[in-house]
Amino acid sequence: MRPVNDPILSVRDLEIAYRTGRKESVTAVSGVDLDLYQGQSLALVGESGCGKTTLGLGLLRLLPKLGRITSGTLLYRLKDGSHADLLGMGKEELRRFRWNQAAMVFQGAMNAFNPVARIFDHFADTLRDHADRKRWTKRAVERKAGELLETVRLDPDRVLPSYPHELSGGMKQRALIALAIALDPQVLVLDEPTTALDLLTQRQIVQQLHELRGKFGFTMVFITHDLGLAAELADRVATMYAGRIIETGSARDIFYSPKHPYTAGLINAVMPVHGDRPALESVPGYPPSLKAMPPGCAFHPRCALATEECKLAPVALDVLAERPEGMTHAAACLHHDRVGLDGGTGARLPSSTEGEATNA
Amino acid sequence: MPDPILQLSGLEQVFDTKKGKVPAVGGIDLDVEPGKVLCLVGESGCGKTTTARAAAGLTRPTAGRVAFRGKTVAQMDAAERFTYRRAVQYIHQDPYAALNPTRTVYSTLTAGLRRHRLVKSKGEARERAADILRLVDLTPPASYLDSYPHQLSGGQRQRVNIARSLAMNPELLICDESTSMLDVSIRVSLLNTLGRLRDELNVGFLFITHDLAVAKYFAWDGEIAVMYLGKVVEHGPTPQVIGDPQHPYTKALIGAVCEPDPDLARSNRAVSTLRSAEIPSLTDLPSGCTFHPRCPAFEGGLCDADAPPLQPVGGRRLACHVVARDHGRTDRGHGRPARRDGGGQVTTWSA
Ligand SMILES: Nc1ncnc2c1ncn2[C@@H]1O[C@H](COP(=O)(O)OP(=O)(O)OP(=O)(O)O)[C@@H](O)[C@H]1O
Numbered sequence: 148m149r150p151v152n153d154p155i156l157s158v159r160d161l162e163i164a165y166r167t168g169r170k171e172s173v174t175a176v177s178g179v180d181l182d183l184y185q186g187q188s189l190a191l192v193g194e195s196g197c198g199k200t201t202l203g204l205g206l207l208r209l210l211p212k213l214g215r216i217t218s219g220t221l222l223y224r225l226k227d228g229s230h231a232d233l234l235g236m237g238k239e240e241l242r243r244f245r246w247n248q249a250a251m252v253f254q255g256a257m258n259a260f261n262p263v264a265r266i267f268d269h270f271a272d273t274l275r276d277h278a279d280r281k282r283w284t285k286r287a288v289e290r291k292a293g294e295l296l297e298t299v300r301l302d303p304d305r306v307l308p309s310y311p312h313e314l315s316g317g318m319k320q321r322a323l324i325a326l327a328i329a330l331d332p333q334v335l336v337l338d339e340p341t342t343a344l345d346l347l348t349q350r351q352i353v354q355q356l357h358e359l360r361g362k363f364g365f366t367m368v369f370i371t372h373d374l375g376l377a378a379e380l381a382d383r384v385a386t387m388y389a390g391r392i393i394e395t396g397s398a399r400d401i402f403y404s405p406k407h408p409y410t411a412g413l414i415n416a417v418m419p420v421h422g423d424r425p426a427l428e429s430v431p432g433y434p435p436s437l438k439a440m441p442p443g444c445a446f447h448p449r450c451a452l453a454t455e456e457c458k459l460a461p462v463a464l465d466v467l468a469e470r471p472e473g474m475t476h477a478a479a480c481l482h483h484d485r486v487g488l489d490g491g492t493g494a495r496l497p498s499s500t501e502g503e504a505t506n507a
Numbered sequence: 508m509p510d511p512i513l514q515l516s517g518l519e520q521v522f523d524t525k526k527g528k529v530p531a532v533g534g535i536d537l538d539v540e541p542g543k544v545l546c547l548v549g550e551s552g553c554g555k556t557t558t559a560r561a562a563a564g565l566t567r568p569t570a571g572r573v574a575f576r577g578k579t580v581a582q583m584d585a586a587e588r589f590t591y592r593r594a595v596q597y598i599h600q601d602p603y604a605a606l607n608p609t610r611t612v613y614s615t616l617t618a619g620l621r622r623h624r625l626v627k628s629k630g631e632a633r634e635r636a637a638d639i640l641r642l643v644d645l646t647p648p649a650s651y652l653d654s655y656p657h658q659l660s661g662g663q664r665q666r667v668n669i670a671r672s673l674a675m676n677p678e679l680l681i682c683d684e685s686t687s688m689l690d691v692s693i694r695v696s697l698l699n700t701l702g703r704l705r706d707e708l709n710v711g712f713l714f715i716t717h718d719l720a721v722a723k724y725f726a727w728d729g730e731i732a733v734m735y736l737g738k739v740v741e742h743g744p745t746p747q748v749i750g751d752p753q754h755p756y757t758k759a760l761i762g763a764v765c766e767p768d769p770d771l772a773r774s775n776r777a778v779s780t781l782r783s784a785e786i787p788s789l790t791d792l793p794s795g796c797t798f799h800p801r802c803p804a805f806e807g808g809l810c811d812a813d814a815p816p817l818q819p820v821g822g823r824r825l826a827c828h829v830v831a832r833d834h835g836r837t838d839r840g841h842g843r844p845a846r847r848d849g850g851g852q853v854t855t856w857s858a
């Protein structure tokens with residue numbers, strides 16, 4: 148078997164930028180280090196615009212035209228045990244890599260299904276594009292797609308001949324997940340897999356992801372701004388803010404003892420359904436614009452714990468508790484010892500400053 | 508006893524479509540009182556927006572009535588209708604679609620004021636607009652008044668959208684999924700702002716969301732009505748409905764919520780399973796209780812025979828044969844229970 152300390156994906160110092168003009172670009176993701184181990188499930192959480200999708204797309208080199216990985220390494224351990232840096236791969240290598248080694252379910256993909264192609268055609272295209280073309284005869288596609296759809300409890304006879312608009316949102320999302328695992332990838336990136344679905348459908352998809360992961364043993368990175376979903380599906384959580392990972396740890400570390408004021412603020416802003424009804428406060432202000440990043444810790448204009456020191460130099464992730472297999476708890480905060488979830492420690496931020504720090 | 512500002516009685520909305528008649532709302536009785544919140548929750552397509560639009564006078568119901576301060580909207584004269592239009596404000600589901608991109612915040616906020624002649628001069632209009640922006644925490648107002656929507660973030664846009672409604676001195680706000688598109692932190696601050704309007708200005712709310720946590724947070728001192736396929740299936744004070752749900756559908760919804768608590772999530776895997784995930788079509792509704800093809804508590808012969816009436820059970824109104832029977836009720840009396848005492852408090856939900 149694999150040595151314990153051999154990650155399936157090792158990301159170092161990843162930086163991703165978007166071109167915004169002839170000579171202009173913005174850095175959407177920077178300084179990301181990440182080690183993912185087989186069978187783990189990592190949640191990337193953070194507010195809209197913090198770079199979650201950009202990072203997720205970057206992990207597979209699926210960035211849109213104006214996006215570019217400007218530095219870093221993306222080292223994968225492939226199915227045959229060899230290692231490869233994704234950034235060194237040519238076009239043909241990438242085509243064979245994607246869907247076979249790592250696959251993605253895109254944000255809002257439910258609505259991006261080609262409306263004039265039947266579900267069968269979507270399976271046929273994916274299988275033929277990313278694997279041995281000749282192997283995938285009509286019969287073979289039907290058999291494989293049927294098996295996959297059954298694992299997500301869809302009726303192949305009904306679903307395969309259907310056009311996307313003939314299926315409900317939940318059915319489409321399940322079909323997409325089946326499509327993503329068609330070639331048995333080792334890593335699956337899911338971007339907001341349940342957003343825009345009803346509660347009962349969300350729950351069903353969560354349960355199926357648990358089952359699929361148990362059955363196929365893939366490693367999962369899923370992107371969400373729903374912390375409840377992260378608690379439900381993730382072994383590990385990484386919080387992003389303004390393009391950086393600012394805290395990472397096991398789900399229990401992050402949810403029970405967050406050490407970055409932003410993570411604590413996000414958790415404190417979640418409204419519980421069970422139990423009593425606490426008065427909640429929000430993280431004041433808004434995330435910074437990528438074009439005008441505050442110096443030092445980018446969170447300082449919104450942070451109740453900020454001191455002069457925080458504005459001086461970027462703050463790196465500091466290891467708080469060493470744990471095996473990438474579960475180490477680390478936070479990028481100079482005053483992490485003052486952060487907690489209960490009142491009085493400064494994590495519940497005053498809302499009176501709301502709107503003051505908002506010139507984004 | 509405060510009279511309701513809004514009353515929906517026997518409200519029905521049937522759409523004529525190519526596929527046949529779509530009964531989007533199938534007979535709803537609900538009231539909203541000043542300074543109180545009534546929250547409508549339910550899955551997509553259950554008729555929340557259709558109900559809200561009828562309540563706001565944007566559509567004419569096919570049966571039943573909408574009354575504002577005791578006066579039936581359909582029978583209002585021009586002057587009464589003008590007042591109703593000002594006093595009842597509908598906040599659109601999508602803040603991106605709701606704001607005119609070519610208008611500044613100032614122009615958006617004051618258009619209604621000018622139309623309703625609520626301001627006399629330009630100076631007064633600007634002052635009024637600034638006051639309203641402060642109310643929704645967009646401060647200092649001067650830095651927002653001359654902005655266009657594309658210069659604002661999603662959360663700021665939604666505040667402008669709400670501010671526009673507030674400019675009209677509304678007595679009732681109808682909010683359709685007003686916080687769904689927002690990040691958690693913005694959502695909390697917006698709900699806190701709306702809560703101040705409710706408590707300080709006595710504004711009543713018909714508040715629509717599919718998010719039970721939001722419903723609980725905002726309507727804690729008010730009521731929740733759970734809708735399924737165009738009908739209310741459970742309605743009562745929020746702490747009762749959320750803390751002790753009785754209808755199998757409400758129970759399923761609450762059981763499906765993921766909380767940000769990994770240990771709870773791991774111990775909670777055995778959620779009650781529905782018999783089917785499919786929501787039936789409105790054009791082909793199941794017989795009897797329309798939830799019966801999915802209901803884990805289904806009893807053949809009982810549930811698929813007659814539609815269960817919405818009746819007082821266990822401190823709320825509930826439409827379920829099985830729960831009503833187990834509460835020892837046999838009479839199938841329709842009609843609404845006495846619900847409030849002189850202080851406007853909900854007291855006598857159970858008969
Ligand atoms: N094609 C692009 N060109 C320029 N900037 C972009 C582009 N795509 C994204 N960005 C910017 O990069 C940042 C990160 O965007 P990204 O889509 O990764 O955010 P996200 O965390 O996934 O947000 P959401 O939760 O809203 O999906 C944002 O500031 C966004 O405006």
Ligand SMILES: Nc1ncnc2c1ncn2[C@@H]1O[C@H](COP(=O)(O)OP(=O)(O)O)[C@@H](O)[C@H]1O
Nearest residue numbers: 522524529531550551552553554555556557558
């Ligand atoms: N103008 C319309 N014509 C036909 N059907 C409609 C129309 N508006 C809504 N519906 C249908 O009525 C039902 C309820 O819709 P809606 O009130 O928007 O639900 P919700 O807001 O709870 O998601 C849905 O089945 C929807 O497709």
Ligand code: SF4
Nearest residue numbers: 444447450457480481
């Ligand atoms: S480093 Fe300073 S500004 Fe940044 S999160 Fe920590 S306390 Fe706040």
Ligand code: SF4
Nearest residue numbers: 796799802810827828
């Ligand atoms: S009436 Fe029967 S089918 Fe309907 S909710 Fe009650 S138990 Fe379920």
Ligand SMILES: [Mg+2]
Nearest residue numbers: 199200201254
């Ligand atoms: Mg995204």
Ligand SMILES: [Mg+2]
Nearest residue numbers: 555556600684
């Ligand atoms: Mg709606």
